[in-house]
């Protein structure tokens with residue numbers, strides 16, 4: 001039987017790389033993008049192939065509609081009909097207060113984290129919707145507990161971009177529920193990656209009731225559950241993976 005196909009944005013490092021690895025272990029063929037770190041992406045793709053699954057690596061900037069559309073078209077052409085799309089790519093601003101924020105940086109965070117997610121969801125729905133000739137599918141969005149806490153003094157625009165992902169999850173899940181598509185969101189607390197870790201922000205450990213940063217693999221498990229048929233009646237749900245934060 002053919003393997004199901006998953007597309008993961010931002011799969012070259014951190015949480016995205018853990019999602020790609022676990023997807024391959026669970027029998028998916030995986031397409032994923034990187035922004036600039038081609039070498040990291042190729043290493044992850046080799047791991048996928050070593051597990052006997054197909055891998056497709058695409059360079060794409062999630063702030064570019066043309067890049068996003070091209071990423072989906074390459075996936076169609078080289079892997080086939082998409083079953084799952086995980087919008088994981090995300091960036092933070094340089095830490096600081098909103099009163100000192102720069103328009104270009106605010107715009108960039110919103111474009112990559114939130115507007116890109118809308119375009120990727122559009123492309124996924126076009127392919128998956130039973131009303132458009134598709135066979136259904138599943139979308140998982142990467143939110144953040146910051147969307148709830150607001151990240152004051154540090155990264156309010158990051159928090160508002162992630163709060164927008166909650167709204168996208170609630171709205172789109174309902175919009176496409178009768179078209180065979182489930183939409184869900186994972187909301188991580190601090191996870192140890194290049195973006196965020198115990199070394200760069202040790203003070204955050206005391207904000208986490210479990211007293212430690214999470215691991216990328218702990219987020220990947222939640223994503224793979226929501227993507228799978230084990231979650232067949234779960235849609236517009238938000239799953240915290242945050243050590244109780």
Ligand code: NDP
Nearest residue numbers: 010012013014015035036037061062090190191193195196
């Ligand atoms: P990393 O910085 O470790 O990895 C980011 C990934 O996104 C890389 O694959 C990177 O590619 C890719 N990427 C960056 N910019 C773009 C862009 N413009 N277009 C396309 N891809 C891009 O991040 P994390 O793994 O920590 O975070 C992954 C997701 O999880 C993000 O959405 C983040 O907001 C969210 N999250 C993270 C938390 C944490 O504590 N780490 C907590 C809550 C949510 P490349 O390697 O080429 O740079």
